[in-house]
Amino acid sequence: LHLYIQLPVNIEISKIVSYAHRILYLSVVAAVIITTITNMRGIIEYTNSCLENYQPFTLVAATASLTVASLLFYRTATDKGMYMTTILTKDDYIIDLQQDIKRKVFSAVKSVPGIKEEVKRQRSKVKDQLKKSFHTDTSNPYYTLPEEGIEHGALISRMEELMKKDEENWTGSKVSGCVYLGEQEHTELLNKAYSMFSLSNPLHPGVFPSIRKFETESIAMVANMMHAHPKVVGAMTSGGTESIFMAVKAYRDYYKDRTSKPEIVVPVTIHAAFDKACGYLGMKIVHVPLGPDFKVDTVALRKAITKNTVMIAGSAVNFPHGIIDDLETLSKIAKEHDIGFHVDACLGGFVVPFAEELGYDIPVFDFRLEGVTSMSVDTHKYGYASKGTSVVLFGKSKLRRAMYFTATNWPGGIYASPTMPGSRPGGLVAACWASLVAQGHSGFKLKQIEGIKIIGDPKAMVVAFTSENIFFVNDMMSKRGWHLNALQLPDCLHLCVTAKHIGMAQAFIQDVKDSLGELKKMDNSTTIVDTLLTCQVSTYCIIIPLYSKIVRSKHLYNESLEEFFQY
Incomplete structure (x- = not known):
């Protein structure tokens, strides 16, 4: 029939071919359905005999689990190019599915009556703490344009006050990275x-x-x-x-x-x-x-x-x-x-x-x-x-x-x-x-910092270290004026050494020792939420204990940073 499609009457013949294909397809489907129905009784009886020793709840739970697993596998297998992050463990086990299951479990837990209200309360608590830590100066806020423009001299004076407060955070040489030189002469050149x-x-x-x-x-x-x-x-x-x-x-x-x-x-x-x-x-x-x-x-x-x-x-x-x-x-x-x-x-x-x-x-x-x-x-x-x-x-x-x-x-x-x-x-x-x-070439060469110890083979200018409850240590270091970077996998802190740190090695070591000393005295009754609230939140890496995954703290960081803060 396909040979005749090229003839002038090909339109009519093509319709015949199309109908023939449909009839053949429907015939095959009908044959499969009839065969299945004929054998259904035997299939049902065989299945019941295999499952008769299992409790009904077990069968329901297994069916539900298999359905969820199948859906997750299908979603992963039919990825359409959307963003996916895959982590390979040392056993080459891909944990995409594991992460999906965790998200589903946390989502289900959050919907349980009682827990849902507690999650909202803890989420609000974390958000308030973050907002207070970010918005430390709420005096004379401008949420709308002033009716009249501010006189330039007064405006600059106000900005200088704010600048001096900011400088107090980094001029003491206790900030990891952030300000890499800070020399007055060089800063004036840049400005x-x-x-x-x-x-x-x-x-x-x-x-x-x-x-x-x-x-x-x-x-x-x-x-x-x-x-x-x-x-x-x-x-x-x-x-x-x-x-x-x-x-x-x-x-x-x-x-x-x-x-x-x-x-x-x-x-x-x-x-x-x-x-x-x-x-x-x-x-x-x-x-x-x-x-x-x-x-x-x-x-x-x-x-x-x-x-x-x-x-x-x-x-x-x-x-x-x-x-x-x-x-x-x-x-x-x-x-x-x-x-x-x-x-x-x-x-x-x-x-x-x-x-x-x-x-x-x-x-x-x-x-x-x-x-x-x-x-x-x-x-x-x-x-x-x-x-x-x-x-x-x-x-x-x-x-x-x-x-x-x-x-x-x-x-x-x-x-x-x-x-x-x-x-x-x-x-x-x-x-x-x-x-x-x-x-110039010589200027950069002279300013390199020697003798820095890092995890692994020392090559550069980052010091990473860890201990038990390292995030409590981070909090104690923060109270001593240090602004370190909190990291995870493994949990640790690091100091990105810059020219501002020259001569600060002994002070840093002593402050770490003192912070570890306070760790030994820490009251074991500290709650996981309190521990979360004392941990430094970094724009590079947000350290979130297991409980905080429920309160979605990773989104609270950005929300708290950008919101207008009003008491």
């Missing part, structure tokens, strides 16, 4: 550079050509620090998170013809900005465990790569422990699988190159590795630039091109910008350039 170009906008290079000069030269200086080959290109971003975001976006689009469900494989210690990027971009992120040296387990990472993997990543150094991953092995893995390899050097980019020059045993971490296809380096950390600048580098222009977004059919004209924002503060670009040029 002067910003003020000179405060009206400029890189979106208009024809109007502000000097900003284009500052930006391209800053990118070039960072690229040369990373031993860039001639094909390396880059872009300036607002910070490490955006640099990482743009890199992940570039890999997603660059490999779009290879897979419609892109995945990235990273260590569990990789910066959470990778999770954030995948969450926004609808990608799957697979976390692999660490080895005994606190570096990524390269064997586990290799096993985690699939046909959908578009990128792997490693750190130099990572945020939790200051460790440099086995980047050489990762480079080889990336080459073998023909996928991207991103090195996150946001934290260590301005430390490890100069530590290497000073003779420290630093492994190769940059574009000298053939498999490295992109890097992220923050200029506003140990580059001592004003907050709000970072650089993302790509091994070839085609990869950077995948980072771009351009709208060509907009009635307003062609809309194009190299990174996420449209308008950007040109003053920050100018201040970044000024910082790099003012410091």
Whole structure:
């Protein structure tokens, strides 16, 4: 019949073929149904005989559990490319399903009468504590525009009062990271550079050509620090998170013809900005465990790569422990699988190159590795630039091109910008350039900090430590004026050492000893909620005890930070 479809009367014949197909299909379905009904009695009797020794409740519970498990498995197996985070344990057991079950259990527990009201009460308590800790100055608030503008002198005086209170928190050299230099002369240089170009906008290079000069030269200086080959290109971003975001976006689009469900494989210690990027971009992120040296387990990472993997990543150094991953092995893995390899050097980019020059045993971490296809380096950390600048580098222009977004059919004209924002503060670009040029190669080399001990093989400038009830220790350190970073998996604290910490080693050690002494005296009657409220909440990592998962404290942090605070 299909041969005759090509004849002039093909329309009528095609209808006949269509009807014939339908009749054949319905006949097969009818035969299956009749056969099933005929044998149903036997199937039912056999099933009943197998289950007659089980209690009705057991059968109901088993059926419900099987249904829930099937639904969760179906949802995981039929993922449509939406954001997923997978954690591989050392036994290569994927715990996506386990996490889904936990969420369902917590959701069910919260709906139980009595518990629901208690959860609301505890949630409100946590939120009030967070709001009070954030909004410490509620005097003379402006929730609406003042009827008349404030006189400039009075306004500046008020702002200076607030600035002095802020400075009290970090000028004592007890803050982990945050302020990386803070020298008055250098700060004045940055402020002067910003003020000179405060009206400029890189979106208009024809109007502000000097900003284009500052930006391209800053990118070039960072690229040369990373031993860039001639094909390396880059872009300036607002910070490490955006640099990482743009890199992940570039890999997603660059490999779009290879897979419609892109995945990235990273260590569990990789910066959470990778999770954030995948969450926004609808990608799957697979976390692999660490080895005994606190570096990524390269064997586990290799096993985690699939046909959908578009990128792997490693750190130099990572945020939790200051460790440099086995980047050489990762480079080889990336080459073998023909996928991207991103090195996150946001934290260590301005430390490890100069530590290497000073003779420290630093492994190769940059574009000298053939498999490295992109890097992220923050200029506003140990580059001592004003907050709000970072650089993302790509091994070839085609990869950077995948980072771009351009709208060509907009009635307003062609809309194009190299990174996420449209308008950007040109003053920050100018201040970044000024910082790099003012410091110079020798300036950065002289300011490196020697002899820092970290978890694993000491290479850089992060000190991580732990103890029993480490978050209580963190609270005691906070009372002594220290602002440390609270971490998890494993629970620990770290101090990101900067130039502000020179001469503070003995004071830090003594305060840790005193805090541990108070831990021994701690009253065991402290409740889990009270313990939660004494723990430091970090924008990088929010430490949440098991109970706090019920009260959704991770969302309370952002809610409390942004809300208007009124007593």
